[in-house]
Amino acid sequence: MIEKFFNPNSVAIVGASPKPGKVGNVILANFKKRFKGRIYPVNPKHEEIMGLKCYPSIKDLPETPDLVVIAIPAPKVPQVLRDAGEKGVKATIIITGGFRETGTEEGRRLEEEIVKISREYSIRILGPNCLGIYDNWSGVDTFFLPDEKMMRPPKGKISFISQSGAFASALLDWMAYRNIGISRAISYGNKIDVDDVDLLDFLANDDKTGLIIMYLEGLKPGRGRLFIEKAREVVQKKPIVIYKAGKTSRGSTAAASHTAALAGNYSIYKAAIKQAGLIEAMSFDEIMDLSKILLTQPLMKGRKVYVVTDAGGVGVMLTDALTTEGFLLPRSPADLKEELRKVLPPHCIVENPIDLTGDTDDDRYKVVLDILLPRDDVDAVVVGALPQVPGITSKLADYLAEARKYGKPIIAISIGSKEAEKFKDLLEDKGIPVFESPERAARALRALYLYSKIRGVARE
Amino acid sequence: MVEPREIILNALKEERRKLLEHEALELIKAYGAPIADAGLAKTPEEAGDLAEKMGFPVVLKIVSPDISHKSDVGGVIVGVNSKEEAIEASKKIIENVSKNVPSARITGILVQKMAKKGLEIIIGGLRDNIFGPVVMFGLGGIFVEVLKDVSFRVAPISYEDAYEMMKEIKSAKLLEGYRGQPPVDKKAIADIIIAVAKLLEENPEVDSVDLNPVIAYPDGAVVVDARVILKQ
Numbered sequence: 175m176i177e178k179f180f181n182p183n184s185v186a187i188v189g190a191s192p193k194p195g196k197v198g199n200v201i202l203a204n205f206k207k208r209f210k211g212r213i214y215p216v217n218p219k220h221e222e223i224m225g226l227k228c229y230p231s232i233k234d235l236p237e238t239p240d241l242v243v244i245a246i247p248a249p250k251v252p253q254v255l256r257d258a259g260e261k262g263v264k265a266t267i268i269i270t271g272g273f274r275e276t277g278t279e280e281g282r283r284l285e286e287e288i289v290k291i292s293r294e295y296s297i298r299i300l301g302p303n304c305l306g307i308y309d310n311w312s313g314v315d316t317f318f319l320p321d322e323k324m325m326r327p328p329k330g331k332i333s334f335i336s337q338s339g340a341f342a343s344a345l346l347d348w349m350a351y352r353n354i355g356i357s358r359a360i361s362y363g364n365k366i367d368v369d370d371v372d373l374l375d376f377l378a379n380d381d382k383t384g385l386i387i388m389y390l391e392g393l394k395p396g397r398g399r400l401f402i403e404k405a406r407e408v409v410q411k412k413p414i415v416i417y418k419a420g421k422t423s424r425g426s427t428a429a430a431s432h433t434a435a436l437a438g439n440y441s442i443y444k445a446a447i448k449q450a451g452l453i454e455a456m457s458f459d460e461i462m463d464l465s466k467i468l469l470t471q472p473l474m475k476g477r478k479v480y481v482v483t484d485a486g487g488v489g490v491m492l493t494d495a496l497t498t499e500g501f502l503l504p505r506s507p508a509d510l511k512e513e514l515r516k517v518l519p520p521h522c523i524v525e526n527p528i529d530l531t532g533d534t535d536d537d538r539y540k541v542v543l544d545i546l547l548p549r550d551d552v553d554a555v556v557v558g559a560l561p562q563v564p565g566i567t568s569k570l571a572d573y574l575a576e577a578r579k580y581g582k583p584i585i586a587i588s589i590g591s592k593e594a595e596k597f598k599d600l601l602e603d604k605g606i607p608v609f610e611s612p613e614r615a616a617r618a619l620r621a622l623y624l625y626s627k628i629r630g631v632a633r634e
Numbered sequence: 635m636v637e638p639r640e641i642i643l644n645a646l647k648e649e650r651r652k653l654l655e656h657e658a659l660e661l662i663k664a665y666g667a668p669i670a671d672a673g674l675a676k677t678p679e680e681a682g683d684l685a686e687k688m689g690f691p692v693v694l695k696i697v698s699p700d701i702s703h704k705s706d707v708g709g710v711i712v713g714v715n716s717k718e719e720a721i722e723a724s725k726k727i728i729e730n731v732s733k734n735v736p737s738a739r740i741t742g743i744l745v746q747k748m749a750k751k752g753l754e755i756i757i758g759g760l761r762d763n764i765f766g767p768v769v770m771f772g773l774g775g776i777f778v779e780v781l782k783d784v785s786f787r788v789a790p791i792s793y794e795d796a797y798e799m800m801k802e803i804k805s806a807k808l809l810e811g812y813r814g815q816p817p818v819d820k821k822a823i824a825d826i827i828i829a830v831a832k833l834l835e836e837n838p839e840v841d842s843v844d845l846n847p848v849i850a851y852p853d854g855a856v857v858v859d860a861r862v863i864l865k866q
Contacts, residue, residue, distance in 0.1 A: 398765030402788060442768050445786035449795070 176368055176376050178265045179300060180358060181312050182240030183211045186232055186263075188254050189245035190215030192223045197269060197318040198245045202226075207321075208313030214239060232257040241265045243306065243316050248272030251302070252287045259295025266292075267316050268302035274364055275303050289366050304363025305339035308346065310356055311382055317361075319343050330355015331384030331469060333377050335370060337391045338419070339363060345389075345461075354462070357382045369394055371404050378408040385469045387461060388416040388452075392439075398446060405450035413468040413625050416452045417461050418443050451628040453621045460617060466607040467618040471583040473626040476553040476633070477502045479619070481527035482542050483558030484534045484566065488587065488612065489527030492556055495616035501623070503527070504551065517541045527558075535565035540573040547580035553632075554583040554622075556615060561593040568600055575604035583622055587615045638664040642839050642864065648699075651864050655697050655744045658860035662845065665829040668822075669857045670849075672746040678724035684745040685720035691748045694723050696731050700738040707734040712748065720745070749858050753808065753818050754847040756784070757857075759830040761841050761865070767834035769827050771799040773808060774847040781805070789831035796824035811852075822855040823848070841865040 185205060189198035198217070205213050206224055215223045218230040229235055232242065232254065242258050244251055248270050258266060273285040285302070292299050300306060306316030310329045317324065324343050327350040336342035339361040346359055358380070360373055370393060377383045386408070393401055408414060421440040447454050453468065455461040479501045483489040493503050506514070506526045514524040518538060523529035528546075530538045539557065546552050557574060559566055577584055586601055586608045588594045598608040609615035626632035641657045641664075653661065656674040663669045671688055674697060675681035685692045696709030704710050708730025711723040724743045731738055754774030762768050765788045772784030785802040787795050800809055800820055811817045830843050844861040 393764050395763045396766070398762065398788065402765075441784070441786050442762055442765055442788070445768070446765055446788050449788055 176265070176298060176372055178240045179267065179298070179307060179368070180309050180314060180376070182265070182314065184214065184237060184239040185209065185211060185241045185243060185314070186214040186216050186229075186235060186239040187243045187245070188216040188232065190217050190220075190223050190228065192220060200318045200320050201243060201245055201269070201316050203320070204315035204317070205313065208315060210313060212237075212239075232261050232263065235261065238262040241267065241314070243267045243269065244302075245269040245318070248281070248284050248302070252284065252291060255288055255291045255297065256295075259291060259297055263295075263297055265298050265300075267300045267304070267306040268363075269304060269306055269316060269318060270301075271303040271363075273302050273366075285364065285366060292367060299367040300360070300365075301363045302366065303339075305342055305361035307361075308356070308359040310358065317343060317346070317359075325350035327354060327356040329357070331357055331382070332387060332465060333357045333380070333383040333385070334359040334387045334389075335373050335377075336361045336389040337363075337365075338389055341389050345387075349462075354466075357384075365394060369397060371397060371400050374401075374404050374408050374414070378404075378411055383412065385412055385465055386414045387465055388414060390416060390418050391420045402446055402450040405452055409451040409625075409628055414450075414452045415455050415461060415464045415468065415621075416447060417455045417458075418447065453625055459614065463607075463609060463614050463618045464621040466602070467583075467585060467622050468625055470605045470607055471585065471622055472581050473629055473631040474553045474583050474623055475626070475631060477623065478504050478551055478553045479556060480504075480506075480546050480552050480554075481556045481558060482530065482539060482546070483527055483560075484530050484532060484563045485558060485560045486523070486527075486529050486531075488558040488560065488589070489529055491612040492558060492587070492615070493527055495612040496556065496619070499616040499620040501616070501619065507551070510545070510549070513545050514542065517545070532563050533565065534563060536567055536570040536573055539570055540576075543573065543577040543580075543584075547577055547582055547584075552582065554585070554619060556619065557584065557586040558612075559586055559588060559597070561588060561590055561597045566597075568597075571597070571600040571604055571606070574601060574606050578605060583619070585609065585615055585619060587612055636660050636664070638833070638837065642837055645864060646839060650699050651866060652699070652702065653862040653864070654699060654741055655695060655860070658862040659857065661862060662829065662833065662843070662857055662860050665833045667826045667829045667845070667857050668854065669860070670747050670749045672744055674741070675724065675743045675745050678721045678728070678743070681724040681743045681745050682717040682721040685714060686717045688745065688747050690715045692720065693746050693748050694720065694727060695744040695746065696727050697741040697744050698731065698735075698738045699741065701731065701735060707731055707738075746858075749849045749856050750851070752849040752851045752855075755823065755850050755855075756844070756846040757823070757826050757830055757848050758845065759789075759834045759840075759843040761834060761838075762788075767831060769799075769831045769834075771796075771823070771827055772803060773805050777803075777805050778846075787831075789835055791828060791831050793821075793824050793828070796827045799827065800824075809850075816852040818850040819852060819854055822853075823850055826855060826857065839864050 190202040191198040215228040220228040273281045308317050324347045342361040481492045511524045601608045641661050659669045673684045692714045693712045714720050756772045758770040767789035772778045777783045783803045785799040842863045845857045848857050
């Protein structure tokens with residue numbers, strides 16, 4: 175049912191405008207640039223905008239559009255919605271603000287009115303007070319921020335549901351700049367109708383989405399249990415990374431019982447996130463760290479991690495960070511040591527963390543990975559490759575990419591300046607996530623392990 | 635045996651938001667949670683008889699719809715060891731309460747068998763406007779009061795969820811026993827957590843439940859104090 179929001183054949187833009195800077199101007203320009211379907215500007219003041227015939231109202235359109243985007247002042251929205259209903263429209267995105275979020279009586283009344291109209295005509299509504307949808311495949315783009323202010327990310331596997339429009343646009347801009355691909359992004363604002371549960375349902379069955387990021391402030395009353403049930407289904411198909419904003423306690427409102435006083439808003443969400451099998455990102459950095467590992471790496475069967483490094487110090491840091499996150503760093507068994515000794519120079523350390531030392535070249539990594547990864551007692555490998563070491567070249571990236579054939583997670587950390595950044599880009603292009611610190615790498619790997627448990631691949 | 639629905643409907647009829655001590659214990663017992671043996675006495679003499687039947691030591695608590703912090707008004711006397719003591723203590727409680735809260739209606743005296751020492755835990759439940767029934771687990775005393783070391787789950791929950799709640803708190807190691815103590819009976823605790831979840835699910839009028847403390851032993855667990863708040 176909400177498919178049409180993402181893949182309409184025709185769209186009407188109410189409030190389309192020729193005036194630069196107007197919301198209805200940016201949205202129309204966005205659609206003109208990338209949308210392949212039919213576009214109908216609606217505005218009684220104009221006969222033509224951007225070379226497209228403009229219509230005085232939805233009722234005058236030559237067909238019933240699959241999607242109506244509304245970007246006119248709030249008091250005029252109910253009438254437009256009614257017109258849309260009469261025309262048989264089933265999907266609308268209401269960009270306009272000025273409803274319940276204002277905290278005013280008038281705003282609340284208007285919102286209730288549009289809810290009533292939408293029920294009367296069974297029109298699905300996304301919004302109001304939102305940025306709407308950015309769809310990289312169909313070209314639906316109601317984000318009213320021009321390209322030069324918000325870069326559009328390339329096509330990719332990540333879909334993003336955001337309760338905050340501003341954060342959605344910031345993240346998209348951030349991803350675009352770093353060349354991270356996006357599939358579909360949704361900002362739902364006041365979510366008077368289409369909400370998290372509907373969107374998860376749609377994205378679960380969307381083969382263009384491999385991972386879902388959610389920025390959530392709060393669910394609608396009474397939707398919590400359904401959200402958990404839906405999310406549980408979805409995560410068996412694809413991971414959901416969630417950032418829960420608004421973690422502070424609701425404090426004094428509920429002091430009738432001890433339990434209520436202890437139940438801050440967040441503690442219940444935290445439990446729900448766990449029960450739903452979502453992966454929680456605790457910071458902005460983590461949203462992307464967790465997403466990139468979950469998107470690129472195979473699931474892991476257990477907690478046994480080996481570290482291969484060219485710097486002893488980084489090996490120790492990684493050992494601490496990984497152990498803190500609950501991983502086991504087994505001592506290299508005798509047979510492994512023996513095998514490694516045969517292929518490595520005598521000054522290399524064959525104990526886990528395996529230290530190839532500062533005079534290493536790319537080939538030492540290759541031989542070690544070829545020995546480690548096929549072993550049953552190795553669940554993942556973390557590669558510490560400081561690019562300051564003279565013997566490290568771009569060939570190492572090829573070796574690591576090649577080692578993906580073993581079907582086990584391989585992640586890397588790279589610390590430094592230009593060379594480190596270059597090396598990072600090279601590796602990430604080949605599907606090996608790179609982290610800037612041992613702690614971030616360990617946190618990300620933990621998320622992968624957690625998800626592997628949720629999927630039933632990893633046992634306790 | 636009283637029907638749980640009856641207890642709740644009766645309180646609602648009398649426009650009481652908080653169940654009386656013995657009602658709350660009866661309710662939780664009806665859902666299968668073991669409670670420290672208790673009975674309601676209408677007079678000091680009845681309290682003496684009840685105590686004798688129950689076996690000593692017992693604790694006596696005022697039961698009144700108008701008092702929520704019983705100890706603060708001299709409404710609780712612990713370690714009562716004979717029938718005579720029970721009668722005297724009951725009189726004393728009524729005297730204290732009449733003096734400290736003259737307006738309080740007195741329903742009676744709860745006579746309760748004193749539970750053996752064990753690990754004090756708290757099990758709770760509440761109705762969240764987004765998630766519906768939610769249950770809580772934590773260790774009693776400073777762990778809950780000061781450290782707020784508790785865990786939550788949205789109902790319905792499985793035994794696995796209940797065990798995870800126990801594992802999740804920071805002080806989880808105390809459940810495993812310390813200073814030579816054997817571990818507590820986690821199955822018995824899980825039973826009570828699940829009982830609270832079920833109680834909330836089946837009685838939409840219940841707003842929150844506090845079982846504080848529940849005393850956990852290597853073999854079993856028992857609810858000592860129960861507070862049940864109904865929705866307004």
